[in-house]
Amino acid sequence: MKQMVEVSICYGTLCFVMGGSAFETMGEKLPDDLKNKVSIQGMNCPGYCNSQEYGRPPFVKVNNRLIAEANLNKVIESIRKEVEHGTNQ
Amino acid sequence: MAQTNNATLIRREIITRLCKLYIENRLEDIDRIALEMAPRNTTPVSGNRCCIHKSRAIIKYRVMALLGFNVSDETDELESLYSYALRALSHKEPEKGVLTVVDEACTSCVKSNYVVSNLCRGCLASHCMVTCPRNAITMEHGQARIDPLKCVGCGLCKDACPYHAIIYMPIPCEESCPVKAIYRNAEGVEEIDYDKCIHCGRCMVACPFGAVMYRSQIINVLHDISRPNRQVVAMLAPAISGQFKATYPQIATAVKKLGFTDVFEVAAGAVATARDEAHELKEVLEQGQQFMTTSCCPAFVELTEKQLTGLKPYVSHTPSPMRYTADIVRQQYPDASVVFIGPCVAKQAEARRYPGIDYVMTFEELGALMIAMNIDLQTFEATEQEEVIAERKFAFSNGVLNSVTDYYDGPSLNPLVISGLHKKNIASLRRITTGKHDWNMIEVMACEGGCLAGPAGISSPEVARKLFNAQSGVQAEHPLINEMKQK
Numbered sequence: 001m002k003q004m005v006e007v008s009i010c011y012g013t014l015c016f017v018m019g020g021s022a023f024e025t026m027g028e029k030l031p032d033d034l035k036n037k038v039s040i041q042g043m044n045c046p047g048y049c050n051s052q053e054y055g056r057p058p059f060v061k062v063n064n065r066l067i068a069e070a071n072l073n074k075v076i077e078s079i080r081k082e083v084e085h086g087t088n089q
Numbered sequence: 090m091a092q093t094n095n096a097t098l099i100r101r102e103i104i105t106r107l108c109k110l111y112i113e114n115r116l117e118d119i120d121r122i123a124l125e126m127a128p129r130n131t132t133p134v135s136g137n138r139c140c141i142h143k144s145r146a147i148i149k150y151r152v153m154a155l156l157g158f159n160v161s162d163e164t165d166e167l168e169s170l171y172s173y174a175l176r177a178l179s180h181k182e183p184e185k186g187v188l189t190v191v192d193e194a195c196t197s198c199v200k201s202n203y204v205v206s207n208l209c210r211g212c213l214a215s216h217c218m219v220t221c222p223r224n225a226i227t228m229e230h231g232q233a234r235i236d237p238l239k240c241v242g243c244g245l246c247k248d249a250c251p252y253h254a255i256i257y258m259p260i261p262c263e264e265s266c267p268v269k270a271i272y273r274n275a276e277g278v279e280e281i282d283y284d285k286c287i288h289c290g291r292c293m294v295a296c297p298f299g300a301v302m303y304r305s306q307i308i309n310v311l312h313d314i315s316r317p318n319r320q321v322v323a324m325l326a327p328a329i330s331g332q333f334k335a336t337y338p339q340i341a342t343a344v345k346k347l348g349f350t351d352v353f354e355v356a357a358g359a360v361a362t363a364r365d366e367a368h369e370l371k372e373v374l375e376q377g378q379q380f381m382t383t384s385c386c387p388a389f390v391e392l393t394e395k396q397l398t399g400l401k402p403y404v405s406h407t408p409s410p411m412r413y414t415a416d417i418v419r420q421q422y423p424d425a426s427v428v429f430i431g432p433c434v435a436k437q438a439e440a441r442r443y444p445g446i447d448y449v450m451t452f453e454e455l456g457a458l459m460i461a462m463n464i465d466l467q468t469f470e471a472t473e474q475e476e477v478i479a480e481r482k483f484a485f486s487n488g489v490l491n492s493v494t495d496y497y498d499g500p501s502l503n504p505l506v507i508s509g510l511h512k513k514n515i516a517s518l519r520r521i522t523t524g525k526h527d528w529n530m531i532e533v534m535a536c537e538g539g540c541l542a543g544p545a546g547i548s549s550p551e552v553a554r555k556l557f558n559a560q561s562g563v564q565a566e567h568p569l570i571n572e573m574k575q576k
Binding site: 011012013014016017018019021022024025042044045 | 093
């Protein structure tokens, strides 16, 4: 069986205030064909926001890929890439 | 109504920077905010902005609004933000108007609502020209052109064109304003008529350029917190439980960490509002008054003072939860600065009228302040049991009515819930004034769904509702919106 794509949303207050709150409804907003292929979890602030090299918040990780300035569309697109050509299938 | 878009995020970033400078005692660097956010040799964030100099000018005026000033009050263009900051700290600004237009950011909208697109064939019949009652249309280079100075926006040309080449382009702020309080002045820049404005915040949310801003009081709050021996007490509006991914006790702990002496829940004051409003309702109905409306939504109360004055006598005289909560705070902290924190723009206008409340902060400012002070709610332990106040229900449409009903024992009720003061609901309220209906209790909230959808909240209404239901201990029901029944 294929492994689930792991989506980790930064639950830190900075990410949440700067747009991360939108991911609260991500479970419902996933396209039907991806719904059973994704496991969504929160992560405590890993500190990406402290260094400019990672880009701007909010941060989301899809498997090992870090997404800066994340929004629902970017994350869904990235999940789809992982499902189609993912490294950990 | 709160939305996460670039305009909102830039406002939050500026608030965060402003707070940081104050906390780090570097307010003299305030004029650098614009340089840091729009550095040399970069392209402007928005393609519509010609150059970084314009971007910087816009950021400057945004900071000015966040220091509490009306942008149009500028007299000397060379006055530095640092000078404004010092002025903001030295006195409270009591004049009218909570919303202000950043004129540098505006002007990007169409001059006339009707625009000829390039689908125009420049046809021989020229229905548009013939139909226009103001002779505003001419043919130039084989295409029709509308003179914005003559156009009155009737739309007849659009209907007349057989090619559908004329389109209607809304001006988002004007379109969203339910009381026609925002209009284009002679310079083509939007201006707010404060004699009409009810501070619902719709224009602020609607403007795609973020040109409408609320005048913040955060610098004054920070200043009071920093003063030795000064007590500053925060009052958190019931909608707080939908703003962060945290329980009320976690948030209250974080707010104390920000430097507030104590934290009170406005739901506690809402208990008194619900109780007294229930008594008042019974009394007025028994005296033969046809109906009564709620009074907790400040935008609605302003509406009855500025537009629907016929409705004013029917508005409950019971003070809002904010005022009752301030009374509770004053008993314990008679000399403290009292700060209301909520999702609302209109609350600042309400607070200015009552000496019991010193400042109003928004939820997004609370979030920005947490960022500035490196406070992460995730690091706060979720405390065991918390006391759930049922009147947290005041955060959503239907909830106020529900709470009042809990204390009510008068004649049977036929209630109506008005959720959202958009144009259609204002028309309904206008009809209600005529008295030709059966309602005897009317709950009104300016935001669709209630305060959880406030214009200065952190999360979208959908997310706020979900978090509120998960964290507040109270369930937000979908409001029962009754259809207007005519007698």
